[in-house]
Amino acid sequence: MQESKYGKVTPELIEEFKKIVPGKVHVNGDINEDYFHDEMPIYGKGAPDVVVEATTTEDIASIVKLCYENNIPVIPRGAGTGLTGAAVAIYGGVMIDMSKMNKILGYDKENFVVKVQAGVLLNDLAEDAQKQGLMYPPDPGEKFATLGGNVSTNAGGMRAVKYGCTRDYVRAMTVVLPTGEIVKMGATVSKTSTGYSLLNLMIGSEGTLGIITELTLKVIPAPKETISLIIPYENLEDCIATVPKFFMAHLQPQALEFMEKEIVLASERYLGKSVFPQKLDGIDIGAYLLVTFDGDNMEELEAITEQASEVVFEQGAIDVLVADTPAKKKDAWAARSSFLEAIEAETKLLDECDVVVPVNQIAKYLTFVKSLEDDYDFKIKSFGHAGDGNLHIYACANDMDEAVFKKQVADFMKIIYKKAAECGGLISGEHGIGYGKMDYLADFAGEANMRIMKGIKEVFDPKMILNPGKVCYKL
Incomplete structure (x- = not known):
């Protein structure tokens, strides 16, 4: 925990918290160490003074108001699956665990929206919506993150190429401000020109402007059929170069992912199941596209598959393997969804970035990134959302000193972030x-944009108590 000028969490204040949420306040040795970090602990750890398990918006408002009056930091936390240290208590204070606010409050099928508490897991909403004949399109890789966390980072995921990111599906929300005030933002409508869009400002703010407690989310009729294609290539360059051709051919994949052979093998070792071919027609496979199309019937999808096959064969694909049964589709996407877990299982020191570049710059950018590997003592692994240019690049090491690793990675990241901007x-x-x-x-x-972001933070949070020291405002 870093030193700060914040107030202390006194025994008297803890007793006030206990009056608000009896039996749901944890201190000292009762706090599970999982609360000290997120899924990327290399960005640091911090122990909160208090963890409060929230169950209602009103309870959160009462807790936050007390913290505001006593100048105590407040850190909202969902499932703790973040990858940037956003939900870590680097200045101590009160951590509000949102995971118990996990109720799906109801569907409005005439307006195609669902109302949920912020602690509902993405997986739970996806399954529940499917039972209603509906789909919540955002599909981030971590299915057991909370929806409040997804909104707080504007999570994208695999279906973003066709359906867009989380931001595109948020209609309204209830928010507790750093002062303890409860406000409503947005409405169950599809368009607005009603003042500044505070709703969109809150989306992606990573818990620094307000605590999201309830959400109204857009849903759509679920596609009747889906089909997935595993498309192997000899090398990554040919694989990535194919991506723009899908769109030029007026194909609209639901998901379009790329992956290198090395990371696929790691995933298959992790799952104990082989799904992707390693060699075809005597050719060693170096990379793959994993593509899903959705539609009203299989006849439509079979026609799309034929058209897609023509496109990829012209670009050097070795084969097109069709996953057209539930088991085959499940196995293919389970391998893709396990990439991060597979890397973590085989790696002692890990850092990552998720840059996004224009689709026609992916091949150029990844070639540049891979060219840097000989300059460092760690390995570089990559995969990502080829359809929208969102790339996940990992620095992985097992035999390096941590301080040396961090120093080398900092230099590496600075270079590849600069290159992403140039692209x-x-x-x-x-x-x-x-x-x-x-x-x-x-x-x-740049200076001007940072000044504007800091100014926004100051307006929402004049005492700097809400998730302090994150995103744009250092203390």
Whole structure:
């Protein structure tokens, strides 16, 4: 925990918290160490003084109001699956665990929206919506993140190429401000020109402007059929170069992912199941596209598959393997969804970035990134959302000193973030900035943009108590 000028969490204040939420306040040795970090602990750890398990918006408002009056930091936390240190208590204070606010409050099928508490897991909403004949399109890789966390980072995921990111599906929300005030933002409508869009400002703010407690989310009729294609290539360059051709051929994949052979093998070792071919027609496979199309019937999808096959064969694909049964589709996407877990299982020191570049710059950018590997003592692994240019690049090491690793990675990240900007991209597509990427944001955004972001933070949070020291505002 860093030193700060914040107030102390006194025994008297803890007793006030206990009156508000009896039996749901944890201190000292009762706090599970999982609360000290997120899924990327290399960005630091911090122990909160208190963890409060929230169950209602009103309870959160009462807790936050007390913290505001006593100048105590407040850190909202969902499932803790973030990758930038955004939900870590680097200044101590009160951590509000949102995971118990996990009720799906109801569907409005005439307006195609669902109302949920912020602690509902993405997986739970996806399954429940399917039972209603509906689909919630955002599909980030971590299915057991909370929806409040997804909104707070504007998570994208695999279906963003066709359906867009989380931002595109948020209609309204209930928010507790740092003062303890409860406000409503947005409405169950599809368009607005009603003042500044505070709703969109809150989306992606990583818990620094307000605590999202309830959400009204857009849903759509679920596609009747889907089909997935595994498309192997001899090398990554040919694989990535195919991506723009899908769109030029007027194909609209639901998901379009790329992956290198090495990371596929790691995933298959992790799952204990082989799904992707390693060699075809005597050719060693170096990379793959995993593509899903959706539609009203299989006849439609079979025609799309034929057209897609013509496109990829012209670009050097070795084969097109059709996953047209539930088991085959499940196995293919389970391998893709396990990439991060597979890397973590085989790696002692890990850092990552999720830059996003224009689709026609992916091959050029990844070639540049891979060319840097000989300059460092760690390995570089990559995969990502080829359809929208969001790339996940990992620095992995097992035998390096941590201080040396961090120093080398900092240099590496600075170079590849700069290159992403030169390619017309941004430094994060869906993971956010949090605590770990603040310096890179400052370098990328420039003085004027940083000044505006800091000014927004000051208006929402004049005492700087809400998730302090994250995104744009260092203390």
